[in-house]
Amino acid sequence: MSTVPVQTLVRSKRLRALLSVVATAVAACGVVIAATATPSSAATCNGYVGLTFDDGPTGSTSALLNVLRANGVRATMFNVGQNVQNNRSAAQAQVAAGMWIGNHSWNHAHMTSMSQSQMQSDLSQTNSAIQSATGVQPNLFRPPYGETNSTLQSVASSLGMRQVIWDVDSQDWNGASVSQIVANASRLQAGQVILMHDGIQNTRDAIGQIMANLTSRNLCPGMISPSTGRAVAPDGTTPPPGTTPPPGTTPPPSTTPPPAGGTCTAAATTTNVWGDRYNTSVTVSGAGTWTVVVALTAPQKVSSVWNGSASWDSSGNVMTVRSNGSGATFGFTTMFNGNSSARPQIRSCTAG
Numbered sequence: 001m002s003t004v005p006v007q008t009l010v011r012s013k014r015l016r017a018l019l020s021v022v023a024t025a026v027a028a029c030g031v032v033i034a035a036t037a038t039p040s041s042a043a044t045c046n047g048y049v050g051l052t053f054d055d056g057p058t059g060s061t062s063a064l065l066n067v068l069r070a071n072g073v074r075a076t077m078f079n080v081g082q083n084v085q086n087n088r089s090a091a092q093a094q095v096a097a098g099m100w101i102g103n104h105s106w107n108h109a110h111m112t113s114m115s116q117s118q119m120q121s122d123l124s125q126t127n128s129a130i131q132s133a134t135g136v137q138p139n140l141f142r143p144p145y146g147e148t149n150s151t152l153q154s155v156a157s158s159l160g161m162r163q164v165i166w167d168v169d170s171q172d173w174n175g176a177s178v179s180q181i182v183a184n185a186s187r188l189q190a191g192q193v194i195l196m197h198d199g200i201q202n203t204r205d206a207i208g209q210i211m212a213n214l215t216s217r218n219l220c221p222g223m224i225s226p227s228t229g230r231a232v233a234p235d236g237t238t239p240p241p242g243t244t245p246p247p248g249t250t251p252p253p254s255t256t257p258p259p260a261g262g263t264c265t266a267a268a269t270t271t272n273v274w275g276d277r278y279n280t281s282v283t284v285s286g287a288g289t290w291t292v293v294v295a296l297t298a299p300q301k302v303s304s305v306w307n308g309s310a311s312w313d314s315s316g317n318v319m320t321v322r323s324n325g326s327g328a329t330f331g332f333t334t335m336f337n338g339n340s341s342a343r344p345q346i347r348s349c350t351a352g
């Protein structure tokens, strides 16, 4: 028997509680909205971030949509198929409120332990439920718990969906307070995606402050591009308006691709930590195609890599990741194997 990661267990219990309780408990609550926030259309958008809400629709989806509308926010809803089937009108309300709809599996299982055909039928069934309820064909997929592998990614891809994890975890599923959720969201940078959830009161209560922080940094909520997995303008255009340099400034160096073999910059962030493993997100700047060398500390071991092609040296501790057309950010999951403190180090970033 393998051990169950503690946080995963807590989270799955929480989800089950949400699935069964929220519909009845929250439906009875009245919601008062103070429509004092500035709509995002009035803001100067120098970049976009992807706000995502998982595990809905729930009995409190309409409360969430009210808060989002009051703040002029469009977001991406990663819906659970079974919940769509049970809350068809809530799924329709998401689309009517201008939200984008993604696939978050049929019933939030741990999908990496499924066979390829089980994955296929789980995701297909979810897409059918979403399409039947809303007319929308999802082109984004988020694996439950952020747990993925190459088989799951290729199944999603074969169904026309790009896998999207997240750059920032709001920790709302983990009991984070409103101020903690706001603080986590304040780490969002242009192009990045944050994980939040439908059905959590603190999350709804945090949205006004999250928007105030984003607005102060000239960041606006956008859609997640199905081709890059990054946040772009709501109409799908990229780069966003407002990035034209003011007169007298020189164009940013990124407009001239460096020659192959030149250097680039790779910045690593720990995006999520569980009892037995953690996720790292690495964003490359200064090169469209790149090779990043990452050193790990034994006995830690990488268990999966996304948005890049990885190979290892003979020690198994040095990983080389090459761009594979999935954009400038790749990620990987590392198993602690007894060492929960070490974090990967970027050795080099090379263009081409």
Ligand SMILES: [Zn+2]
Pocket: 054, 055, 104, 108, 144, 145
């Ligand atoms: Zn989820």
